[in-house]
Amino acid sequence: MEEDWRADFYSTKKPDSVYGRQNPLNLLAIDAYIYGYPLVLTDTTRRIMLAGGMSLNQFLNEPVFPSPRYTTIVRPNVDTLYSMAWLDLSREPVILYLPDTYNIYYLMELLDAWTNVFASLGTRTTGTKAGVFAITGPDWNGMLPEGFIRIGAPANTVWIIGRTQTNGPEDYPIVHAIQNSYALIPLSCWGKFDIPKIGAAKQVMNIDPSTQVANMNAAVFFQTMMAAMHRNPPWIQDPAMSKKLAALGLIPGKTFNFYSLSPSVQLALELAIDHGSNLLQAAASKKYFKNSVHGWTLLVKDIGFYGADYMQRALIAMTGIGANLPQDSVYGPAFIAADGMPLSGYNNYIIHFEQQQLPPVNAFWSITVYNDKGFLVENPIDRYAISPHLGRLNYNADGSLTIFVQNTSPGKDLAANWLPAPKGPFNLLLRLYWPKGAVLRGNWTPPAILRMQALS
Structure with missing residues (x-):
């Protein structure tokens, strides 16, 4: 796919344009934008959900199907009720308790900050009987209680998207009972209260994260990207991409300052922001139309x-x-x-x-x-x-x-x-x-x- 989008994108540019001349900095900047877009979108989604009242390391259970007012996630399903959580594993593991759903289909998807699924729990993989799973960060090397199934996360930020089959609104009471039995418990608190225990569901603001990302200027986008990369290093190291980022001065860190970059790099990154969204739209059009x-x-x-x-x-x-x-x-x-x-x-x-x-x-x-x-x-x-x-x-x-x-x-x-x-x-x-x-x-x-x- 990479060669296809490159060829299509550059063929549409006039020979005397910054992309037609294939300015090296501009090409590197576009690559950096494509590389970082999912990370920035995930980070923005996380911040919006937490600002709306969601708590770290606790489930937010959606009690009803999404309505037209729901814009937090693009293309939400109306087949299942969502149970979502954002985990921070930097201090200690978090225990995930999944109850017996009595053969009702469900899925617990665990994603890293780059949108890769690193674990899939539920009916297909682990069945519908009760289970206890310990989600550990990459730097944790402690011992777990006997009987726990360890799931190693590639970074300390984890997004859990749970889906429980719901056969219409008349199914809500049954599904709510299952949702209320899903539990997230810090390891240090295990055994100190009854299972399951869960925070009360709160309403998340209906703000579209993709629109927020599309409206970011280059400074906000790349500073968000560098801070998120510092917290969530890539699961799979790519030396070639690391060289591209380094050539632009994009060094992950909490104190990254866009305005410390050279004017030529700043311009290239600004052009990437200007053209990146259109590039993605064009690539999507080809994929889904042609x-x-x-x-x-x-x-x-x-x-x-x-x-x-x-x-x-x-x-x-x-x-x-x-x-x-x-x-x-x-x-x-x-x-x-x-x-x-x-x-x-x-x-x-x-x-x-x-x-x-x-x-x-x-x-x-x-x-x-x-x-x-x-x-x-x-x-x-x-x-x-x-x-x-x-x-x-x-x-x-x-x-x-x-x-x-x-x-x-x-x-x-x-x-x-x-x-x-x-x-x-x-x-x-x-x-x-x-x-x-x-x-x-x-x-x-x-x-x-x-x-x-x-x-x-």
């Missing part, structure tokens, strides 16, 4: 853990931060219909699954609709996703399933299968939770998104 099949782009590899593919890491952070490993969930974004035209609420669409083409999953699947910014949109029936687990769908006599995606109701007889779309541009996200091998091997393709007509 590489789609029937309108969908199934992400079955290079997601959740990114190695040295820094552009892929940045794209996923921008379009869906907190993405799981594909073994836990495969995502299929769609921005266009099968005919190549962008999705718009001025058209009606159908998605028809033949019986043998229904999504092959071990858990469940859904399709969610978002506006062009990646957030939910008000609609008359408060339905933001469609799935067999969220409500009864009407199947055809031959076992096939037809879903109607449009702004207005398709009529009473078809309303059960209606996914309301906003009036303007929108996009869809197909989620396949715990997908079967056919999906992971690339042997399954979702059906075409067919544009039926333009509304008058």
Whole structure:
């Protein structure tokens, strides 16, 4: 992917432009921006959530599905209730207690500050019985009580994103009982109070972190990046990238000062900020438009853990931060219909699954609709996703399933299968939770998104 985006980006620049001339400092600065974008976005998300009342080393349990007012995370799901936590492991390990969920599907995803998933707990990997896990920082070498399962974090900042399957609002009481049994306990406090113990849920401010990052100037962006890198060194060392950063004077540290850099480097970093967002948007457009099949782009590899593919890491952070490993969930974004035209609420669409083409999953699947910014949109029936687990769908006599995606109701007889779309541009996200091998091997393709007509 790296060579593709480089070639595309530079080919669009005029020969006499700073990028057309391939000024070395400017090229290094763009690389630094792409490399640091997920880290800065994660750090911004963390600061917003903590400022909104969330506490370190405690779960925040979302008691209801996200609404259109929710903008803290782009493209939130409405299949599960979230349980999120930010850990600081610099002082000591934190014990994660997971209760018996009595076969209700759940997933606890542990991410580093760079958006890499380093551990996945839950139904697929550890089952639904109770378990106790000790999450330790990279510098901790102590002894754990017998029976604890150790999970070594690559850095002291850890983001836990828990998802518990919720089959509609009527399921809230059952899921709340499970959420309230998830617990995070500092190791030094283990055994001093009953398990489970958890902080009360608080409301997080609905502020869009990606917009905050997009509005940062070069000084704020790179000072945030250097401070975050100081706290969270890269999990995998990349000598080539380290040389690029050093050449720009980007040395991780709490006291990094952007204005101490040379004027030429400051200018290069400012240009990277000016062009970086457009570069990511263009790369995303190519990925999700040009590489789609029937309108969908199934992400079955290079997601959740990114190695040295820094552009892929940045794209996923921008379009869906907190993405799981594909073994836990495969995502299929769609921005266009099968005919190549962008999705718009001025058209009606159908998605028809033949019986043998229904999504092959071990858990469940859904399709969610978002506006062009990646957030939910008000609609008359408060339905933001469609799935067999969220409500009864009407199947055809031959076992096939037809879903109607449009702004207005398709009529009473078809309303059960209606996914309301906003009036303007929108996009869809197909989620396949715990997908079967056919999906992971690339042997399954979702059906075409067919544009039926333009509304008058």
